[in-house]
Amino acid sequence: MTATAEPEVGKARLRKEDARLITGQTKWTDNLQLTGMLHMAVLRSPVAHARIRNIDCSRATTMPGVAVVLTGEDFAAEQGSLPCAWPITEDMKSPPAPAMAVDQVNFAGEAVALVIADNAYRAADALAAIDVDYDELPVVLDLQEALQDTDLVHPDLGTNKCATWVYDSAEAGAGTNVEDEIASADVVLERTFRQQRLIPSFMEPRSVVVDPNADMFTVWSATQIPHILRWMLSAVTGIAEHKIRVIAPDVGGGFGGKLQVTPEELLCLLAARRMGRPVKWTESRTESMLSAHHGRDQIQKITLSARRDGTVTGLKVELLADMGAYLRLVSPGIPVLGAFMYNAIYKFAGYRFVCTNVFTNKVPTDAYRGAGRPEATFAIERMMDELAAELDMDPMKIREMNWIKHEEFPFTTVAGLTYDSGNYEAATARAMELFGYEELREEQSRRRTSRDPVQLGIGVSTYTEMCGLAPSRVLGALRYAAGGWETASIRMLPTGKVEVITGTSPHGQGHETVWSQIVADRLGVPFEDVEVLHGDTASSHKGMDSYGSRSLAVGGTALVHAADKVLAKARRLAAHMMECDEADVEFASGSFSVRGTSTVRTLGDVVLAAHVAHDLPEGMEPGMDADATFDPDNFSFPHGTHLCATEVDTQTGMVKIRSYVAVDDVGTVVNPLIVDGQVHGGLAQGIAQALFEEAVHDEMGTLTTATFADYLVPCAADLPAFITDRTSTPATSNPLGVKGVGEAGTIASTPAVVNSVLDAVRHMGVRDINMPLSPERVWTALQGGSADDVGDVAAGGLGSIDSQGGQS
Amino acid sequence: MIPAEFKYLCPSSVDEAVRMLAEEGEDAKIIAGGQSLVPVLRMRLAAPTALIDIGGLTELTGVRDDGDSLLIGAMTTHYEVQRDHLIHDHVLLLKLVADTVADPQVRHRGTFGGSLCHADPAGDLLAPALALDAVMVIAGPGGRREVPASEFFVGYFETALAADEILIDVRVPKYTGWGAHYEKLNRVAQAWSIVAVAAAVQVRDGSIVAARVASRTSVPGRCVRPRWRPRWSGSLRLLR
Numbered sequence A: 001m002t003a004t005a006e007p008e009v010g011k012a013r014l015r016k017e018d019a020r021l022i023t024g025q026t027k028w029t030d031n032l033q034l035t036g037m038l039h040m041a042v043l044r045s046p047v048a049h050a051r052i053r054n055i056d057c058s059r060a061t062t063m064p065g066v067a068v069v070l071t072g073e074d075f076a077a078e079q080g081s082l083p084c085a086w087p088i089t090e091d092m093k094s095p096p097a098p099a100m101a102v103d104q105v106n107f108a109g110e111a112v113a114l115v116i117a118d119n120a121y122r123a124a125d126a127l128a129a130i131d132v133d134y135d136e137l138p139v140v141l142d143l144q145e146a147l148q149d150t151d152l153v154h155p156d157l158g159t160n161k162c163a164t165w166v167y168d169s170a171e172a173g174a175g176t177n178v179e180d181e182i183a184s185a186d187v188v189l190e191r192t193f194r195q196q197r198l199i200p201s202f203m204e205p206r207s208v209v210v211d212p213n214a215d216m217f218t219v220w221s222a223t224q225i226p227h228i229l230r231w232m233l234s235a236v237t238g239i240a241e242h243k244i245r246v247i248a249p250d251v252g253g254g255f256g257g258k259l260q261v262t263p264e265e266l267l268c269l270l271a272a273r274r275m276g277r278p279v280k281w282t283e284s285r286t287e288s289m290l291s292a293h294h295g296r297d298q299i300q301k302i303t304l305s306a307r308r309d310g311t312v313t314g315l316k317v318e319l320l321a322d323m324g325a326y327l328r329l330v331s332p333g334i335p336v337l338g339a340f341m342y343n344a345i346y347k348f349a350g351y352r353f354v355c356t357n358v359f360t361n362k363v364p365t366d367a368y369r370g371a372g373r374p375e376a377t378f379a380i381e382r383m384m385d386e387l388a389a390e391l392d393m394d395p396m397k398i399r400e401m402n403w404i405k406h407e408e409f410p411f412t413t414v415a416g417l418t419y420d421s422g423n424y425e426a427a428t429a430r431a432m433e434l435f436g437y438e439e440l441r442e443e444q445s446r447r448r449t450s451r452d453p454v455q456l457g458i459g460v461s462t463y464t465e466m467c468g469l470a471p472s473r474v475l476g477a478l479r480y481a482a483g484g485w486e487t488a489s490i491r492m493l494p495t496g497k498v499e500v501i502t503g504t505s506p507h508g509q510g511h512e513t514v515w516s517q518i519v520a521d522r523l524g525v526p527f528e529d530v531e532v533l534h535g536d537t538a539s540s541h542k543g544m545d546s547y548g549s550r551s552l553a554v555g556g557t558a559l560v561h562a563a564d565k566v567l568a569k570a571r572r573l574a575a576h577m578m579e580c581d582e583a584d585v586e587f588a589s590g591s592f593s594v595r596g597t598s599t600v601r602t603l604g605d606v607v608l609a610a611h612v613a614h615d616l617p618e619g620m621e622p623g624m625d626a627d628a629t630f631d632p633d634n635f636s637f638p639h640g641t642h643l644c645a646t647e648v649d650t651q652t653g654m655v656k657i658r659s660y661v662a663v664d665d666v667g668t669v670v671n672p673l674i675v676d677g678q679v680h681g682g683l684a685q686g687i688a689q690a691l692f693e694e695a696v697h698d699e700m701g702t703l704t705t706a707t708f709a710d711y712l713v714p715c716a717a718d719l720p721a722f723i724t725d726r727t728s729t730p731a732t733s734n735p736l737g738v739k740g741v742g743e744a745g746t747i748a749s750t751p752a753v754v755n756s757v758l759d760a761v762r763h764m765g766v767r768d769i770n771m772p773l774s775p776e777r778v779w780t781a782l783q784g785g786s787a788d789d790v791g792d793v794a795a796g797g798l799g800s801i802d803s804q805g806g807q808s
Numbered sequence B: 001m002i003p004a005e006f007k008y009l010c011p012s013s014v015d016e017a018v019r020m021l022a023e024e025g026e027d028a029k030i031i032a033g034g035q036s037l038v039p040v041l042r043m044r045l046a047a048p049t050a051l052i053d054i055g056g057l058t059e060l061t062g063v064r065d066d067g068d069s070l071l072i073g074a075m076t077t078h079y080e081v082q083r084d085h086l087i088h089d090h091v092l093l094l095k096l097v098a099d100t101v102a103d104p105q106v107r108h109r110g111t112f113g114g115s116l117c118h119a120d121p122a123g124d125l126l127a128p129a130l131a132l133d134a135v136m137v138i139a140g141p142g143g144r145r146e147v148p149a150s151e152f153f154v155g156y157f158e159t160a161l162a163a164d165e166i167l168i169d170v171r172v173p174k175y176t177g178w179g180a181h182y183e184k185l186n187r188v189a190q191a192w193s194i195v196a197v198a199a200a201v202q203v204r205d206g207s208i209v210a211a212r213v214a215s216r217t218s219v220p221g222r223c224v225r226p227r228w229r230p231r232w233s234g235s236l237r238l239l240r
């Protein structure tokens, strides 16, 4: 069916988007200037938990340029509650989540007042003139202590427990009872891991502009989810959905951090409605870190049972997940997304997963690259290494013994998912070869024997993950409030050019390039002739947006279906034009021909004929456009083998990654350059969790890592040269055979790095080290300290300057 | 990230700048390259009422030969230090240090004098200034005075400069032919460094005959003065 001389799919095209992005020609939300526009600045609570006794705005109101100062009380009647679309259990506790605090603040950084002024500078100046009286309440920060319910985040709820969600393989009929497996096992390992809190550090800070025009509201937002945002803004405010248009222009990254309906989006909308003028809000980096949702933050208690020969039998997962102070869009569901991935690529007989979600006085948590799955992969890959150590077996051997063999696909797991395809043997063989596994093991043993102060460690991570969110019926079964389909439209223009409208919402991934490649191949048109429109609810009227590595597997499939509809109609018209039977029409390289003759009509000829509509077959509508919506039957399951070698300086605790090999199987690759980019960026973020990043709060609940001087995001100089390669077993759940690559690197790499560090120092008596593996933590562990001896410390920099003592 | 309101003043000479500082009082500040001050203003860690921009004072830029020592103008950028021949030939350590400061953008704007005046305990110029016995040449209402580095850094972000004084030059003795090395420890490339050591040594016939060494630390969350070991000279066999 496909078409061009040199196939577009598989070509390492440079990205269409980049010229305008790197030459500064695009317009980000913050670049928009509307006539009469006002600016919003948000005053945020410096305390984590307090009753608001009084807010005095009188001074601020009289400051130059200030139009109005508003508090939660002013909005109490209209702001409603920010939506949580994933009530994971029937009895889940969900406190009201006002966009602006009315009488109580529950985390430091929560909005308490806002200033609307004629420019952003004056709005910021007036914040300092607002006086707020707080009656401080005891802060709840620690997950275990929160469970005691001594102090309550939301006293009205009577508890800090939000919900408990359980999966049990015996109850689900997908496996045995895990307690039986544990009781009868030769070996039982129990470990507790800490998933530290992370801050999704997207490059473009969040920004919103709302333009009220008569009864219509146009909202520009640096969001990943324009469609969901429109729906939710309407649901929260009661403004009719068709009176809201949401536009996500070029958006500078998200990593899940912009998969949100934010307080500021709502406040901007309410303020614009009140003022009858456009209102803009753009955050600073520190504001972002203090108030945009965070990720991870779980305590994982894992019990694994096995036979003496290394065969795993049972896996029990007991999680505590920190929700922060409120439930945001999908907060409670994030740990649940991991539930299906703890068993990973291994054949466990029995599995049980219990997650307890807990409220604390911290910034709410929600999706962050991988969302639940990195946590799961970390835990299981760490446990496989623990088992190997316990049984004195090679960590790769023990994985090989237990993983699903390539001839066993499709395979239904103990968590009830059916993995459609994969070949763990192939990816592993390639990775071992690129890595030089045996040579490194030899060097490791030499360094051990010679007691080299720098020890070498090798870390393995044979991960899989679930992408392509998601079959709507599965989401329904999980009590998620929306579907998981995606949509695409193709508009064939009279000159033969093509407009593609996608319901996905790219924010840095390069969909314009990849979608063009797919359409160019399918329709036999030049790559340059395709324009991809996205992120505007007026043009792409429906969609489920971009997250969960779903865009290509689900949205790309919708696009293929739409292209096939165009071709089917064009074929009928071509047959009519060439006066032949439709069955005799052949299509190649963008042209229709009659089998065995030289009669040809290009797709352009046919499209023009459809457009002028002078002579169409009986009953055919003019035009050649098509829409398609695709709801997947199954998830897709990328997998791969990542190997990491680290050098650990046992005298200083410094860790240096010496080499990193990633062999990923993401199914069919449409654009290898973009896939490599996703892998590299993903690795950087996963390695960052292992070694560098950590959101730290002091005992009052103040975030002490609220600048990039204190929150350590690594850059290229801090990372090794990655060796990447691919194996490919196409997904069977979509016609492209694609699986998704947006999160794979992040999911795979964290345990590979931590496993390698522990492998370097395990023989010196170290059993575990909490992430991030700072020199201080590694060194303390080497001195015989336990994982919890070193508390959290901000990395130093601005956070270490107390706000009075800096420079004045 | 919007600073509080301030007055902006642009002197045309050092004397005028000194006068302006006196007139504007305690809450006025010099702005040089702005690479440390602007972030501080934007985070509202400081809110000076007036900024006196010495960026236009060409008399403060460049490196001059002054016999036994070099005079480095306070407004000389890190980039210029990296490329200056006098520095390369006579105080190699300063070039090696400048190579490690920040990134090219910051090195093009940030200044030698500004770094010293900011006295960030994690700043890169503290250790070499101490190791090399640099001397600060300061202008104030009462004229000029000179302060050695060992007395200039008095604490965390604190120097011996009075509120109405300006650093104009840094006098650095020549260490012609000396070898040098600078090491610092950063968790990630863009982070403030935790500890740094600067060393310059004079080697004759395979022996170190003189050495200058200084180190400094910046422990997060704690106030630490720059520390350095007493400098020493003597003979030490080089290990080959």
Ligand SMILES: Cc1cc2nc3c(=O)[nH]c(=O)nc-3n(C[C@H](O)[C@H](O)[C@H](O)COP(=O)(O)OP(=O)(O)OC[C@H]3O[C@@H](n4cnc5c(N)ncnc54)[C@H](O)[C@@H]3O)c2cc1C
Pocket (backbone or CB within 6 Å): A807, B029, B030, B031, B032, B033, B034, B035, B036, B037, B038, B054, B074, B075, B100, B101, B102, B103, B106, B109, B110, B111, B112, B113, B114, B115, B117, B118, B122, B123, B124, B125, B161, B165, B166, B167, B168
């Ligand atoms: C991204 C980034 C990375 C950085 N990385 C590093 C690094 O790796 N190592 C490092 O050492 N530094 C680093 N810095 C800091 C940089 O080196 C300093 O900001 C810079 O050199 C200070 O000089 P300036 O001209 O910018 O001073 P300014 O920021 O203009 O001033 C700093 C302070 O000194 C005062 N001041 C300046 N000049 C004078 C003068 N002549 N007389 C009296 N007072 C004066 C000002 O009033 C102010 O208080 C970094 C900065 C940035 C933004």
